[in-house]
Amino acid sequence: MTLHNRISRRELKERILNDPTPRTTISFYRYFKVTDPGAFRNALYKSFEKIGVLGRIYIASEGINAQISVPSHNLDLLKGVLGEMEGLKALRLNIAVDDDGKSFYVLDIKVREKIVADGINDPDFDMSNNGKYVNAAEFNDLTNHSDTIVIDMRNHYEYEVGHFENALEIPSDTFRDQLPMAVDMMQEHMDKNIIMYCTGGIRCEKASAYLLHKGFRNVYHLEGGIINYVRQAKARGIENKFRGKNFVFDQRLGERVTDEIIAHCHQCGKPADTHVNCVNDACHLLFIQCEECRKTYDGCCSEECRDFIHLPEAEQKEQRKGVDLGRNVFNKSRSRLKNLTKS
Incomplete structure (x- = not known):
């Protein structure tokens, strides 16, 4: 077989x-x-x-x-x-x-070497010593208290289109960089309740173990992440504290959770939260594009890419030689938008 x-x-x-x-x-x-x-x-x-x-x-x-x-x-x-x-x-x-x-x-x-690339090389790190699970109801209850801090352990483009109320973003381009940054950011909050969350739970579970490894005590992580939280909130008829869209790493590029649009088109600045990949096969940049800009740019991220896709196919293929076509599909770098964002 x-x-x-x-x-x-x-x-x-x-x-x-x-x-x-x-x-x-x-x-x-x-x-x-x-x-x-x-x-x-x-x-x-x-x-x-x-x-x-x-x-x-x-x-x-x-x-x-x-x-x-x-x-x-x-x-x-x-x-x-x-x-x-x-x-x-x-x-x-x-x-x-x-x-x-x-x-x-x-x-x-x-x-793979790891199911989540974390940059942890400490032999004393114990993944089994992780934070306490919280379900949707417990999450809501804990976040109603002023001594609770909520940390988003996802990438910036995930946070951009949707996140929990008052959640802190760790301003880094990779999970491996987020871990030490989260520790540094939380030093003055060692005695507070810290809840970590991500899309499905895998990153925040490891992050909770890392914070415990670094001496934190009251560390929690959202069981099943955003996906499980939204389903539990709906099934139990409790308040949904997530706002916007949940980014997902498949062809859908997002799950609509609420009707609120909290992000903006990277080309014109109008409210939008639809992630797309530039249709230019020599680019494939991941960015947010509104419907109006999609029509203006033919689904491309720039005038340059729009002009490129209208070249004869033979010329496109020649110019694409040696190009890593997938390099931008899930590009985590904020710099990827430096020449794109107009807002």
Whole structure:
């Protein structure tokens, strides 16, 4: 059995877009010891391919991080497969809040050094000593008190389109840089309640362990992240303190949580929160674009890229030679917008 995809991604994308089969987008993770990541990866690939799972999955000796979609009628089969895998029993699945089922087009499972790149080299760091979980109701209760600080452990472009009320942004371009910055920023708040959150829980769980490792005491993290919080708040009929859109790392690039638009178009400055990738295959910059600017720039980030896509295809291909086409798809650097933002 082939343990990787052999069909072009463009063809796979067309297949999914034209397939009427309902699909469900799911994310999950778990920190646990994986003794042989390569063997674990291959076993998972075989099982997932049989039931039509697509998505992006990372395996490392510290655990698993997955964002996938599955045919909705195979959801129980997925739960069965996971339940039979060592280390994945009773796994929490975060089902997407705003889902069209077209989130992924290929099954891509990779072995990595870590499931979250953290830059931690301290041999005494213990991932199992992490902060206390809080659910949606507990999060709301704690954040009603003045001695609680909420920290967003996501990238700036995620925070930009949506975040919790009064949440602090850690102004860094990478998670590995955010960890020491969070410690420095919180030094004067050592005795306060600190709640950390992220999209699905994987980053804030590690961040909570890091703060405890650095001597903090009252550290919490939001169980299941924003995705689980929004579902719990809706199911329990409690106040939703998240505002705007939840950025997600798949083809959707966002889940609508509330109708509020708290971000702005990077080209004209008007209220907008739709992330797009520049349609120029030699660019693919990730940025926010309103509908009016989409029409003006033909889906491009600049006049330069707009002019480029109207060149003959042969000339485009010649100019693209040697270019890393994916370098900007999830570009974390704030500098990526320095010549774009007009607001």
